[in-house]
Amino acid sequence: MEPVLATRYVFTITAEVAGITSAGDIGVGERRIIPIVGGEVRGKNINGKVCAFGADFQIVRPDSSIELEAKYALQTDDGAVIYVDNRGIRRGPTELVQKLNRGEAVDPALIYFRTVPRFETGAVKYRWLMQSLFVASAARHTDRVVIDVHQVL
Template sequence: MSAPSPGAPEAPGLTFLAELSVTVAEPIDVGPTPEGHRRVIPITGGTVSGPVLNGRVLPGGADYQLLRSATLTELDARYVLETDDGERIFVHNTALRHGSARDIELLNSGSAVDPSKIYFRCWPRLTTASPALDWLNTRLMLGTGERLPGRVVIRIFTVD
């Protein structure tokens, strides 16, 4: 990448919103389909912690995965957060996860892989009926992900 040219627009900043530690159950393997290999990963719970959002991940959601190749997985997770104040937030998190064929194979089998070897980026959409959290409905967010045995850690940032 080259340096921006003089007068180029400034890139928007990012502000840390929260870290989600999402616990997951064993994958449900659908198998090879015309679009790719499909898996469904049930979401069983978890925690939310950050400067303005704290609470838990409610059980009942899932991550609908599409293994596009031996090195690329598309993730489409949908679940609900509940804040410590009882407010509920719907999360629709779309992501890309890329790594070597061996590292992706290890991740998919539930083994630990050094996170620095995996490109895991997401663009979560958070929506809510809560008047106190209505600002979430009007913000774009980006995040990083890390797959660990039994859970996924997502760090969400708002785009300034």
């Protein structure tokens, strides 16, 4: 029998994003910076907003796959601040990824977009975020990224 890895859905982060700034080809791909300008977090045990600062730092590889590293913060409805460091991979058929890169709409089901978020906070109520591993499935839309976060059990 193969081992089974179980997860449990915990919340969704909807991060609103601004336009792309390119630092150009860095030898392994194009370095891009995408500001995170707001949004919300919603779930059974956590609700709040995405703070209007932070960014997603990406490298677009020659095969059009994207390596990403987003750093931003959440503020819960009860005032706690939670730092987020979310790393992942987005890939799909070249023509669809190019449409996304131009800011055009693409059906998220056609794109592989997975991340590994890490959380830090001094708020005792949310320390559980620092005591487990999390994985997420994400979808890029024209003005936002929707991230469904799952706790690895």
